[in-house]
Amino acid sequence: MLRSRLFMPVITIITDWGIKDHYLAAVKGTILSKLPGASIVDISHQIKEYDFVEAAFILRNCYANFPKGSVHIIGINSILPLVHERLAVQLNGHYFIGTDNGVFSLLSDEKPEHIIALKDLDESHNLFPMRDLFVSAACHLAAGKGITELGVTLQTLVEKKLLNPVIDANMIRGSVIYVDGHFNAITNITRDLFNEVGKGRQFVIYTSNNYHFNMLSNSYSEVPEGEKLVMFNSSDYLEVAIRQGKATTLLGIDLNHPIRIEFNGDTNS
Numbered sequence: 001m002l003r004s005r006l007f008m009p010v011i012t013i014i015t016d017w018g019i020k021d022h023y024l025a026a027v028k029g030t031i032l033s034k035l036p037g038a039s040i041v042d043i044s045h046q047i048k049e050y051d052f053v054e055a056a057f058i059l060r061n062c063y064a065n066f067p068k069g070s071v072h073i074i075g076i077n078s079i080l081p082l083v084h085e086r087l088a089v090q091l092n093g094h095y096f097i098g099t100d101n102g103v104f105s106l107l108s109d110e111k112p113e114h115i116i117a118l119k120d121l122d123e124s125h126n127l128f129p130m131r132d133l134f135v136s137a138a139c140h141l142a143a144g145k146g147i148t149e150l151g152v153t154l155q156t157l158v159e160k161k162l163l164n165p166v167i168d169a170n171m172i173r174g175s176v177i178y179v180d181g182h183f184n185a186i187t188n189i190t191r192d193l194f195n196e197v198g199k200g201r202q203f204v205i206y207t208s209n210n211y212h213f214n215m216l217s218n219s220y221s222e223v224p225e226g227e228k229l230v231m232f233n234s235s236d237y238l239e240v241a242i243r244q245g246k247a248t249t250l251l252g253i254d255l256n257h258p259i260r261i262e263f264n265g266d267t268n269s
Contacts, residue, residue, distance in 0.1 A: 008037055008038075008039045009035060009037065009038050009039065009069070009070075009071070009142030009143065009144075010038075010039045010041060010066055010067055010069075010070040010071070010142070011031055011035075011038050011039070011040050011041070011070070011071045011072075011073065011138050011139075011142055012040075012041045012042070012043050012063075012066065012070060012071070012072045012073065013027065013028075013040065013041070013042055013043065013045075013072075013073045013075065014042075014043040014044050014045070014047065014055050014058065014059055014072070014073070014074055014075065014076075015044075015045050015047065015074075015075030015076065015130075016045070016046075016047040016048065016049050016050060016051065016055070016075070016076055017045050017075065018045055018046065019045055023128075023130070023131075024042075024045060026128070026131050027073075027075075027130050027131050027134075027135060028040050030131050030132075030135045031135050031138065031139060034135065034136070034139040035139040035142055035143060038139070038142055041066070043058060043059060043062060043072075044058055047076065050076060050077055051076070052074075052076045052077060052101050052102055052103040052106075053102075053103075053106065053160070053162070054178065055074060055076050055103060056102075056103045056106035056107055057106070057177065057178050058178075059072060059074070059096075059103075059107060060106065060107050060108065061235045063094055063096075063107070064092065064094075066094070068093035068094065069093065069094070069095070069142075069144075070094055070095070071094075071095040071096075071097065071138045071141045071142050072094060072095065072096045072097070073097050073098065073130065073134050073135070073138050074096060074097065074098030074099070074103055075098070075130045075134075076098065076099065076101070076103060077099045077101045078098065078099050078129045078130050078134065079127075079129060084099045084100045084101045084158060085099075085100045085117045085118075085154070086098070086099055086100070086117070086118045086120070086129065086133060086134070087099075087100045087104065087115060087116060087117060087118065087154070087157075088114075088116045088118055088137050088141065088147055088150050088151070089104050089112045089114065089115050089116070089157070090112055090113040090114040090147050091104075091107060091108055091110065091112045091113065092108060092110065095138075095141045095147065097118075097134050097137050097138055097141075098134070100157055100158045101158060102157075102158045102159070102160030103160075104157045104158075105157045105158065105159045105160050105161075106160055106162065112157070114147050114148065114153065115153065115154040115155065115156070115157060116147055116148060116150050116151045116152065116153060116154070117151045117152045117153075117154055118133060118137055118150055118151045119150065119151040119152070120133050137150050162177065162188065163175065163188070164188065165188055165189050165193060167193070167197050169197075170262060170263045170264075170265060171197075171260065171261065171262050171263065172189055172193065172194065172197055172260070172261040173258065173259075173260050174187045174188045174189040174238070174258070174259045174260075174261075175187060175188060175256050175257060175258050175259060176240075176248075176253055176254065176255055176256060176257045176259065177237075177255070177256075178255075179248050179254065179255060182241075182246070183242075183245075183246035183247055183248045183249055184233075184239050184240065184241040184247055184248075185207075185239065185240040185241070185247055185248050185251075185253050185254075185257065186233065186235075186237050186238075186239050187237060187238045187239070187240070187259045188237070189237065189238040189259065189261065190232075190236050190237060190238070191232045191236040191237075191238075192236070194232075194238065194261070197261075197263065198261075198263050199263075201263040201264050201265075202214070202263070202264045203261055203262065203263045203264070204261070204262050205230050205238075205259065205260070205261050206259070206260040206261075206262070207230070207240050207251060207253060207257075207259055208251055208252055208253055208257075210251075210252075211228065211251055213228070213229070213230045216230055216231055216232065217229040217230065217231040218231060219231065220241065220243045220244075221243075223243050224243065225243050225244045225245075226242065226243065226244065226245050227242065227243055228240075228241070228242050228247070228251070229241055229242070229243065238259070240253065240259070
């Protein structure tokens with residue numbers, strides 16, 4: 001069943017292209033030619049080249065804020081059809097289109113409702129699959145048409161797993177998994193894990209040999225400008241930051257840097 005004409009379909013795009021070249025404009029122009037009422041949203045075009053893990057982290061932490069039924073085009077490694085399938089995936093009421101290089105498996109811990117290998121009867125699409133194959137599939141879905149019409153149903157995805165924190169009764173050993181545009185270091189330690197292991201105990205968070213913290217902030221504004229802090233961010237990941245400063249540069253931490261939390265032996269339970 002086609003959607004109401006009053007519905008403005010949302011198509012998001014995330015790539016590693018930057019914004020200098022004509023490729024992104026060509027993709028957007030093709031979307032608007034096929035679906036003039038589409039609302040196109042740029043998630044990011046500054047992903048490190050071929051880094052589908054970074055793309056997955058960003059998309060995982062924002063896609064649910066879009067309306068159900070939104071279509072998300074992932075432009076990472078899109079020209080590798082002989083290595084990986086090109087898929088349309090339905091997950092949590094959203095649609096994702098991209099190359100099955102592991103990115104889909106990192107978007108959620110839940111199993112997708114549908115995994116469809118896109119039909120491509122035109123070999124010329126291998127030259128610019130984002131503009132041709134991916135956009136055609138995205139417009140099909142944004143128009144309210146069925147995902148199973150796009151190709152062959154699959155049962156599994158290429159699986160990629162990130163390293164999880166190592167825990168014991170009195171310690172969490174995690175690492176930095178993302179550095180944002182303000183040079184804040186985001187770790188793989190979640191608020192739930194911190195509460196589960198910590199059980200309300202006092203703690204020390206070691207971010208490097210020279211810096212440690214024994215309290216959490218609720219926001220950046222709780223410390224003076226230039227001051228270091230750790231907090232759980234809006235996605236509930238532990239974050240190391242400097243208010244209006246560059247934490248990763250000044251504290252000497254970067255991707256995969258170890259973060260350790262030690263709890264004292266007494267619990268409140």
